Every structure is written in structure tokens, then in C-alpha cells.
Amino acid sequence: MKTAFCIAAILASANAFVPASRPAFSTKVAAEDFLEAEPYFDQSTVPVNTFKNKAPFTGKVVSTKRIVGPKATGETCHIIIDHDGDFPYWEGQSWGVMPPGTREKDGKPHSVRLYSIASSRYGDDMTGKTGSLCVRRATYWCPELKADDPAKKGICSNFLCDSTPGTEIKMTGPAGKVMLMPEEDPSTDYIMVATGTGIAPYRGFIRRLFFEDTPAAKAYKGEAWLFLGVANSDALLYDDEFQEAKKKFPENFRLDYALSREQTNKAGGKMYIQDKVEEYADEVFSKLENGAHIYFCGLKGMMPGIQDMLKGVAEKKGLDYDEWLKGLKKAKQWHVEVY
Numbered sequence: 001m002k003t004a005f006c007i008a009a010i011l012a013s014a015n016a017f018v019p020a021s022r023p024a025f026s027t028k029v030a031a032e033d034f035l036e037a038e039p040y041f042d043q044s045t046v047p048v049n050t051f052k053n054k055a056p057f058t059g060k061v062v063s064t065k066r067i068v069g070p071k072a073t074g075e076t077c078h079i080i081i082d083h084d085g086d087f088p089y090w091e092g093q094s095w096g097v098m099p100p101g102t103r104e105k106d107g108k109p110h111s112v113r114l115y116s117i118a119s120s121r122y123g124d125d126m127t128g129k130t131g132s133l134c135v136r137r138a139t140y141w142c143p144e145l146k147a148d149d150p151a152k153k154g155i156c157s158n159f160l161c162d163s164t165p166g167t168e169i170k171m172t173g174p175a176g177k178v179m180l181m182p183e184e185d186p187s188t189d190y191i192m193v194a195t196g197t198g199i200a201p202y203r204g205f206i207r208r209l210f211f212e213d214t215p216a217a218k219a220y221k222g223e224a225w226l227f228l229g230v231a232n233s234d235a236l237l238y239d240d241e242f243q244e245a246k247k248k249f250p251e252n253f254r255l256d257y258a259l260s261r262e263q264t265n266k267a268g269g270k271m272y273i274q275d276k277v278e279e280y281a282d283e284v285f286s287k288l289e290n291g292a293h294i295y296f297c298g299l300k301g302m303m304p305g306i307q308d309m310l311k312g313v314a315e316k317k318g319l320d321y322d323e324w325l326k327g328l329k330k331a332k333q334w335h336v337e338v339y
């Protein structure tokens with residue numbers, strides 16, 4: 001059974017992202033309910049587009065930390081941004097970031113890039129005054145140079161990954177309601193499928209369900225099942241937190257990884273996330289039949305493979321895939337945010 005989480009372990013885990021210059025959690029913490037709706041699952045007040053392009057919010061970076069090992073393919077950073085409580089959001093939403101500077105082609109300001117928020121609404125420090133992003137630095141591999149070409153690197157992701165404490169970030173949003181958790185029924189099962197930085201919203205979900213002492217966490221008695229696909233073990237994201245949640249709530253949290261360059265699928269090819277989900281297809285289908293919500297976040301490229309896999313399973317079960325999918329969408333059990 002799910003019991004109250006040991007706050008000390010969670011605070012220790014959250015403090016891993018708190019720089020030495022900021023006060024760590026005091027022993028006396030405020031009740032973890034000051035950002036809840038009434039009742040907590042009422043979504044009629046979810047903030048959307050509070051700040052727009054013409055009048056963006058200015059946040060300040062608290063810390064920027066590389067969170068992958070040396071053998072990861074690329075660099076991914078966890079960035080904590082201070083909004084002083086003035087830019088509330090819910091788990092599953094995104095922030096827009098307007099990188100400084102102008103475009104070379106027409107001298108206009110760079111456009112907004114969206115980033116899924118990786119913390120719960122309370123932030124990693126439970127103050128309700130910060131939010132975190134999980135950003136992969138976009139680089140450009142030049143086949144002729146046989147090296148990265150810095151002139152073609154991604155503008156916004158490099159700005160964010162190079163940010164330091166105090167860097168000002170112009171932000172918009174919060175955006176999106178597609179990835180919200182329907183919290184009304186606390187026994188709802190969640191199936192969360194991610195590639196790479198697609199983990200971001202789920203980190204927020206998992207903190208909300210298992211790391212906090214909110215009314216939502218106290219009530220939750222379903223099963224949250226995370227599938228994460230990354231290249232190798234060095235590229236895993238937030239594994240320490242997920243292991244902790246698994247240890248504390250073995251009956252409520254499940255974790256499966258697809259390590260594409262370390263594992264092989266049943267056909268001997270790369271272990272992609274759709275292959276890992278397929279291994280549990282019967283359970284996944286029966287959970288969905290019983291009302292579970294399924295989420296996909298990360299690489300756009302995973303969706304065709306996911307759909308093919310689900311279609312194959314549905315056909316083997318004698319189900320009409322299109323009808324099956326239509327039913328899930330109609331019941332709002334199907335959530336996709338890919339980029």
C-alpha cells in the first residue's frame with residue numbers, strides 16, 4: 001500500500017538540484033497545499049498563456065546542471081528558474097523561452113521555443129517559486145567538417161544549457177493542457193512513454209504523485225508506469241529519483257528503460273521504446289481498457305513506430321485499431337506531445 005512518503009529522502013533528492021548558495025530545505029516546511037485548486041483536481045483554473053510574446057515574463061536562472069554521464073549521446077541539462085511565485089503552472093504544461101538576439105536572415109527577434117516543465121507546480125524546492133526545465137543541447141554535426149559546426153548549433157537550447165545563476169530568461173506561457181493528469185479518480189493508472197527529454201513532464205508527475213505531501217499525493221492509489229527510451233545508461237535522466245520512488249512505492253510505481261544502443265529487441269535490432277512497451281502489450285491493453293491514461297512525449301519520430309506496434313497488437317487481439325484508438329481519444333485517455 002502507498003503510505004506517506006519519507007519526506008527526508010525526498011528533500012535530500014530535491015536538494016541535489018539546489019546550489020550551495022541557496023538555503024536547503026528547513027526542517028519546518030509549509031503545508032504542501034498552497035498551490036492547490038479547490039478541490040485539488042478541479043482543472044477550471046489551470047493557468048494558460050498568462051505571459052505572451054509581447055509582454056513576456058523575466059525569470060532568473062537559479063542553477064544549470066549537466067545531468068548525463070560522459071558516454072551519453074549529447075548533453076542534457078536540468079535548469080532551475082526562479083519565477084518568485086509570479087508564473088504558476090501545472091504539471092504537464094510547458095514554458096516558452098525567447099532566446100536573446102536576432103535572426104541572421106531577417107534581423108527579427110528569435111522565435112519562442114517551447115520546453116516541457118520538469119518540476120511539479122511547487123518547484124524542486126517546494127516553494128512554489130521555481131520551475132525546472134530538462135533541455136538537450138542541439139548541435140549540428142557537419143558531414144564535411146566531420147565535426148560539430150558551431151555556426152549551426154541550436155539557438156535556444158544552447159542559450160539555456162550555457163546559462164548560469166542569475167541569467168535572465170524571457171518566458172511565455174504556461175502552454176498546453178494536453179498533458180495534464182486527470183486527478184479526480186485517485187486510482188487512475190498512468191502509462192508514461194518518453195524518449196530523451198520527453199521525460200520532463202513525467203518527472204513533474206512522479207514528484208507530484210510520490211515525492212510530495214500534497215492532497216494529490218496523499219490520495220493516489222493507482223499505478224504509474226514509466227517507459228523511458230535513451231541511447232545508453234549514461235543518457236538516463238533522473239534515474240536516482242525514479243529508483244527512490246520505486247523503492248518507496250513498489251506497488252504504485254513501475255519503471256522500464258529501453259537503452260537503444262545497449263539492448264536489442266526481439267528481432268535483434270535496436271531496443272526502441274515501442275519494443276519495450278510491446279513486451280508488456282497485454283498488460284498495457286488491459287490497463288487501457290480499464291481506464292488508464294497513456295502519455296507519449298519526446299521525439300516525434302517515435303510515433304509511427306508506436307502506432308505500428310499498437311496496431312499489430314490490436315490486430316492480434318482481434319480489435320479494430322482505428323476504433324480502439326478513437327475510443328481512447330474520446331475518453332481523453334490518449335495524450336501526445338512530441339516535437
Ligand code: FAD
Pocket residue numbers: 094113114115116117134135136137138139140151152153154155156157158197198200337338339
Ligand atoms: P534551433 O536554433 O531552432 O535549430 C533547430 C535545429 O536545426 C538544431 O538542431 C540546429 O542544430 C539545426 N540547425 C541550425 N542551423 C542549421 C543549418 N543552417 N542547417 C542545418 N541545421 C541547422 N526540447 C528539450 O530539450 N526539452 C524539452 O522538454 C522540450 N519540450 C518541448 C515541448 C514542446 C511542446 C515542443 C514543441 C518542443 C519541445 N522541445 C524540448 C524542443 C524545443 O522547443 C526546441 O525545438 C529545441 O530545443 C531546439 O531549439 P534550438 O533553438 O536549440 O534549435
Ligand code: A2P
Pocket residue numbers: 073136195196197229230231232258259260261270272273274299301302303305
Ligand atoms: P538512437 O539514438 O539509438 O537511434 P535522443 O538521444 O535523440 O534524445 O533519443 C532518445 C532515444 O530515442 C534514443 O534511444 C534514440 O535511439 C531513440 N530513438 C530515435 N529514433 C527513434 C524512433 N524512430 N522511435 C523510437 N525511438 C527512437
